[in-house]
Amino acid sequence: MFGEQKVSFSGVQPSGNLTIGNYLGAIRNFKEYSEQYKTFYCVVDEHAITVRQVPADLRRRTYETLALYLACGLDPQKNTLYVQSMVHEHAELGWILNCFTMFGELSRMTQFKDKSARHADNINAGLFTYPVLMAADILLYQTDVVPVGIDQVQHVELCRDIANRFNQIYPDTFTIPTAMLAKNGKKIMSLADPEKKMSKSDENQNAVVYILDDRDTIIRKFKRAVTDSGSEIRFDPQKPGVSNLITIYSCFTGKSIEEIEREFEGKGYGDFKLAVGEVTADALADVQSRYREFLSDKAQLEAQMKRGAEEASYYARRTLSKVQKKLGFVQIH
Numbered sequence: 497m498f499g500e501q502k503v504s505f506s507g508v509q510p511s512g513n514l515t516i517g518n519y520l521g522a523i524r525n526f527k528e529y530s531e532q533y534k535t536f537y538c539v540v541d542e543h544a545i546t547v548r549q550v551p552a553d554l555r556r557r558t559y560e561t562l563a564l565y566l567a568c569g570l571d572p573q574k575n576t577l578y579v580q581s582m583v584h585e586h587a588e589l590g591w592i593l594n595c596f597t598m599f600g601e602l603s604r605m606t607q608f609k610d611k612s613a614r615h616a617d618n619i620n621a622g623l624f625t626y627p628v629l630m631a632a633d634i635l636l637y638q639t640d641v642v643p644v645g646i647d648q649v650q651h652v653e654l655c656r657d658i659a660n661r662f663n664q665i666y667p668d669t670f671t672i673p674t675a676m677l678a679k680n681g682k683k684i685m686s687l688a689d690p691e692k693k694m695s696k697s698d699e700n701q702n703a704v705v706y707i708l709d710d711r712d713t714i715i716r717k718f719k720r721a722v723t724d725s726g727s728e729i730r731f732d733p734q735k736p737g738v739s740n741l742i743t744i745y746s747c748f749t750g751k752s753i754e755e756i757e758r759e760f761e762g763k764g765y766g767d768f769k770l771a772v773g774e775v776t777a778d779a780l781a782d783v784q785s786r787y788r789e790f791l792s793d794k795a796q797l798e799a800q801m802k803r804g805a806e807e808a809s810y811y812a813r814r815t816l817s818k819v820q821k822k823l824g825f826v827q828i829h
């Protein structure tokens with residue numbers, strides 16, 4: 497809460513091409529809060545360097561992620577859109593919160609366990625303390641709600657624990673945030689292995705539909721999607737492949753599972769996969785054309801980065817200064 501206004505905050509890493517999982521699980525829901533909340537949506541480049549990045553790629557993807565925020569309909573007049581490394585308070589509060597986070601807590605984070613297994617040659621301290629920086633992102637803005645996919649809930653829970661711990665020692669410092677999951681689409685699964693989350697860093701390109709894939713590619717990827725034995729189009733935990741496709745179809749059409757099951761009664765997987773590909777391509781076409789427009793105007797994007805960072809800094813400074821004062825850091829004005 498800042499004053500009377502509730503706050504929504506979220507972030508996306510510029511660490512790869514964004515997928516329909518990122519779109520349906522997170523970005524699409526950012527907009528829901530634009531009207532009534534004060535909203536901050538950040539491109540979290542400092543998080544991205546926990547894994548080695550090629551500098552030119554990181555820079556390009558930072559522009560692309562911001563362009564995608566705009567293309568997904570986030571109006572910069574109504575939302576503060578900015579880049580994390582341009583607001584130094586994130587890293588500063590991150591350090592402070594490190595001193596209020598336990599080693600044991602961080603050791604339990606599943607994303608750390610997964611990523612350290614995948615990047616065994618680079619298990620750096622940043623990868624380990626990453627959720628602390630994420631907590632700083634959230635707490636700097638006195639955030640009430642954090643729209644994320646299900647994989648980030650554990651990090652938001654840790655953020656709440658850190659905030660409660662801090663508040664117990666130094667009362668009334670932070671608002672306690674809540675993770676908000678999309679009603680539908682909180683966990684979109686891989687098309688190649690429907691037991692696994694669709695992830696932008698998956699090496700198998702056919703497992704992932706990117707927001708910017710062209711129509712033919714989208715349709716081809718859905719055609720190849722792994723489905724289950726049998727031929728019925730039915731939502732069933734025993735049929736994770738088909739269930740995932742039903743979820744995606746439902747997200748893009750707004751139809752309920754029952755309606756979809758009825759629509760495809762008596763039809764086979766082939767027909768259904770083609771239909772999922774078509775609705776996905778149709779829904780993304782608008783986003784894609786707006787994205788190209790935004791991306792082509794670099795000066796405009798840079799102006800937005802500057803304006804967004806200035807807006808965010810105003811709020812970030814207030815919280816950081818409050819925290820520093822409570823801790824006993826000398827402040828000279």
Ligand code: ATP
Binds near residue numbers: 518643644648684
């Ligand atoms: P990486 O593969 O690099 O870990 P990622 O695809 O998981 O990346 P992030 O940048 O970590 O993407 O996530 C951005 C947002 O998208 C987060 O809120 C996350 O919960 C959400 N998200 C990511 N993948 C999915 C998915 N498959 N389904 C629903 N939401 C998702």
Ligand code: LTN
Binds near residue numbers: 507509634642644
């Ligand atoms: N950890 C998140 C990205 C992220 C984030 C945040 C999400 C960084 N800071 C603050 C919500 C709020 C991820 O890997 N998807």
